[in-house]
Amino acid sequence: MxxxxxxxxxxxxxxxxxxxxxxxxxxxxxxxxxxxxxxxxxxxxxxxxxxxxxxxxxxxxxxxxxxxxxxxxxxxxxxxxxxxxxxxxxxxxxxxxxxxxxxxxxxxxxxxxxxxxxxxxxxxxxxxxxxxxxxxxxxxxxVTVDDHVILSGFVGIHQFCRIGAHAFIGMGAFVNGDVPPFVMVAQDGYGRPRGINAEGLKRRGFDSARTSAIKRAYRALYVSGDSLADARVRLEEMAQDSEDVRAFLDFIDAGDRPLLR
Known part of the structure; x- marks a missing residue:
């Protein structure tokens, strides 16, 4: 030195x-x-x-x-x-x-x-x-950006938003709500969730059981058509068997801005 x-x-x-x-x-x-x-x-x-x-x-x-x-x-x-x-x-x-x-x-x-x-x-x-x-x-x-997040080119994040760990924001997406951990967002005017960041999780050593639990949590929140309150009930049940789902749910509960849905 x-x-x-x-x-x-x-x-x-x-x-x-x-x-x-x-x-x-x-x-x-x-x-x-x-x-x-x-x-x-x-x-x-x-x-x-x-x-x-x-x-x-x-x-x-x-x-x-x-x-x-x-x-x-x-x-x-x-x-x-x-x-x-x-x-x-x-x-x-x-x-x-x-x-x-x-x-x-x-x-x-x-x-x-x-x-x-x-x-x-x-x-x-x-x-x-x-x-x-x-x-x-x-x-x-x-803005708060947690660990292992990828923001693609020309992404814009609105003030006070939170981006959860391992999320992936696709090129040109404008984000005006909180993005839970593991979620992938794609451009559609303002960005909208488009599945989980499966490839990123695979690269970081998430096994199939962890990834499957995260996928089930994503479907409960974004695919089921349930209200946020009903989805939370299902996530609470899943979180008993998965620390990743618990992190997903804790992120949702901690936000001040609307959840990106």
Whole structure:
């Protein structure tokens, strides 16, 4: 491990902290109150504004704008933060904003995520681990994205929505309600559920019994024609034999926004 390497044309504020083996590319700006963990690479023509804390071994490519002020008219300059974990890949022209004072104050990104070019994470969002945001996928403010979620290209998520773990949102879908874990959403004006993310679950080691239980839960909620209240009764019965169905049901019960149906 060695000292940080900063290109001569880069500007690093004295109030920033760079870990060992951090590399800062040409014409990049690192503002005050920024912490960058060991082994992280920041490409050329990028900007990182604080207060922002970035973990270890991330790769931020050129022209990314990280830690900018929230795009919220209510923001009045209060201290708000961005916290990014470890080993994330952040590609060209990605924007990730800090939080807002009345929204919790912090935007959070976990570990091992891929943010492809032109993706946007707005103020007060929470992104889990091992997610993939394809080109131009966009989160409005206060969105929560759980682990292993895939957002395809040009996906738009409405503010305050939640996307459950292992969900897959198809290309160009606009999501204006909560998406339960494991569910696949396809474009149809606003996105609509179109089955479960079976291929993603298979890749992550879900066996046939777990997948079958999730399929039965999906049918109860989306195919049976039952009301949400009646579907919940059936899901409660299924949840006694399946932790995955329990997670599915717990997600439904915890939401403030309407469920995407």
């Amino acid at each position: 060695g000292a940080a390497q900063v290109h001569p044309s880069a500007v690093v504020d004295p109030g920033a902290t760079l870990g060992e083996d951090v590399r800062i590319g040409a014409f990049t700006l690192i503002g005050p109150d920024v912490e960058i963990g060991a082994g992280t690479i920041v490409g050329p023509h990028s900007s990182i504004h604080g207060p922002t804390r970035i973990g270890r071994e991330n790769h931020i490519h050129g022209h990314a704008a990280i830690g900018g002020e929230p795009q919220d008219k209510k923001f009045a300059g209060e201290r708000v933060e961005l916290v990014i974990g470890d080993r994330n890949t952040i590609r060209e022209f990605v924007t990730i904003n800090r939080g807002t004072g009345d929204g919790g104050g912090i935007t959070r990104v976990g570990d091992d995520n891929w943010f492809l070019a032109y993706t946007h994470v707005a103020h007060d969002c929470v992104v889990g681990n091992r997610c993939v945001f394809s080109n131009n996928a966009t989160l409005a403010g206060h």
